Amino acid sequence: MVLVTGGAGYIGSHTCVELLNNGYQIAVIDNLSNSHPQAIDRVKEITGRDFPFHEGDVCDEAALDEICKAYPFDCVIHFAGLKAVGESVDLPLAYYKNNIGSTVKLLEAMGKYKINNFIFSSSATVYSGENTMPLTESSVRGCINPYGWTKFMNEQIIRDTATARAGMSAVLLRYFNPIGAHESGQIGENPSGVPNNLMPFISQTVAGKYAELSVYGNDYDTPDGTCIRDYIHVTDLAAGHVAAIRFCQSHKGTRAFNLGTGQGTSVLEMVHTFERVNGVKVPYRIAPRRPGDFPVSYADPSQAEETLHWRAEKTLEQACADTWRWQKKNPNGYS
Numbered sequence: 029m030v031l032v033t034g035g036a037g038y039i040g041s042h043t044c045v046e047l048l049n050n051g052y053q054i055a056v057i058d059n060l061s062n063s064h065p066q067a068i069d070r071v072k073e074i075t076g077r078d079f080p081f082h083e084g085d086v087c088d089e090a091a092l093d094e095i096c097k098a099y100p101f102d103c104v105i106h107f108a109g110l111k112a113v114g115e116s117v118d119l120p121l122a123y124y125k126n127n128i129g130s131t132v133k134l135l136e137a138m139g140k141y142k143i144n145n146f147i148f149s150s151s152a153t154v155y156s157g158e159n160t161m162p163l164t165e166s167s168v169r170g171c172i173n174p175y176g177w178t179k180f181m182n183e184q185i186i187r188d189t190a191t192a193r194a195g196m197s198a199v200l201l202r203y204f205n206p207i208g209a210h211e212s213g214q215i216g217e218n219p220s221g222v223p224n225n226l227m228p229f230i231s232q233t234v235a236g237k238y239a240e241l242s243v244y245g246n247d248y249d250t251p252d253g254t255c256i257r258d259y260i261h262v263t264d265l266a267a268g269h270v271a272a273i274r275f276c277q278s279h280k281g282t283r284a285f286n287l288g289t290g291q292g293t294s295v296l297e298m299v300h301t302f303e304r305v306n307g308v309k310v311p312y313r314i315a316p317r318r319p320g321d322f323p324v325s326y327a328d329p330s331q332a333e334e335t336l337h338w339r340a341e342k343t344l345e346q347a348c349a350d351t352w353r354w355q356k357k358n359p360n361g362y363s
């Protein structure tokens with residue numbers, strides 16, 4: 029049975045669907061600090077499967093004790109965390125406390141309850157901006173904001189724990205840029221307030237919530253001058269977690285994998301793909317560069333392909349169509 033922390037969130041809810049559809053038993057713990065309980069109900073509707081949901085904090089030892097005593101877990105997938113880069117610069121201690129504290133408490137609980145398999149939501153943000161592309165798992169790491177450092181430090185904490193604990197298997201999944209939604213339009217990304225990320229800002233602008241998208245910089249050294257990223261459909265990402273569980277069952281120690289498509293897409297390519305696929309107009313203007321943005325970032329996903337037997341299958345077009353379906357069906361998110 030799999031304990032999913034942060035399972036009411038964007039990537040967690042899609043992974044719950046994938047786990048349930050693959051026959052896994054799950055239980056979710058989430059404090060709903062950045063999510064809505066309806067996401068859990070929708071996962072149940074999509075899959076026709078029931079599962080326990082505990083509203084609780086992963087930093088709270090008693091809450092972890094309660095759920096770990098109640099179910100026979102053999103694996104933990106740890107999505108729970110704060111993820112807003114800008115906010116982490118203003119509130120570094122809140123990020124270190126929540127993102128590092130939750131991982132430490134969880135690893136302690138795993139020791140206590142003899143749970144050996146751990147899958148961690150890491151990020152391409154652990155890679156330094158100095159690397160050549162594509163990014164491989166051995167590219168140079170280094171961060172430029174507290175959020176990134178929490179991922180970097182958590183990776184080290186997990187590695188050290190897996191080294192010290194015989195029988196433990198840990199997989200660090202470094203996500204590139206997750207986008208899209210479940211094809212049903214029932215679950216999707218539900219940012220609170222003004223979205224920080226490109227895709228939800230595009231869809232909410234087309235929906236009329238914002239007058240226009242600001243394209244942050246068109247003077248980068250890229251073919252159209254806008255930044256390039258590796259956008260991966262969230263259901264492909266979810267499938268990567270099922271592949272990681274299978275890998276854990278036959279390998280000990282810690283391994284990191286890039287989960288990306290290997291394809292780079294510029295901001296303007298994304299805008300125009302969204303327009304073409306959905307028959308809509310994305311109003312935009314060119315704005316100054318956003319501090320901290322790297323010009324180009326995309327993955328070499330070959331290790332995940334060779335070792336996890338996983339690869340991204342969905343196209344950018346599908347991600348744009350699925351995002352728009354989710355947005356239209358849920359103009360105000362879950363609330």
Ligand code: NAD
Nearest residue numbers: 034037038039058059060061062063085086108109149151
């Ligand atoms: P999300 O905010 O939608 O989901 C995170 C969930 O964790 C939320 O439901 C939130 O309520 C919950 N949570 C936070 N702190 C908690 C705590 N202490 N106890 C219990 N629940 C807690 O974010 P997401 O996009 O689904 O991201 C999931 C994970 O993937 C995060 O760790 C994030 O850092 C990582 N990640 C996300 C992206 C991205 O662009 N979305 C990219 C790389 C890595």
Ligand code: WQD
Nearest residue numbers: 113151153224225226227229242243244255257295318321
């Ligand atoms: C993508 C591109 C922007 C918004 C962030 C985190 C990273 C990871 C994923 C968790 C960039 C441009 C954006 C807008 C724009 N999260 N953009 N106008 O910055 O690659 O990664 O999310 O681990 O840590 O930093 O993603 O979606 O914010 O931006 O022009 O309104 O879109 O400049 O080039 P990013 P993003």
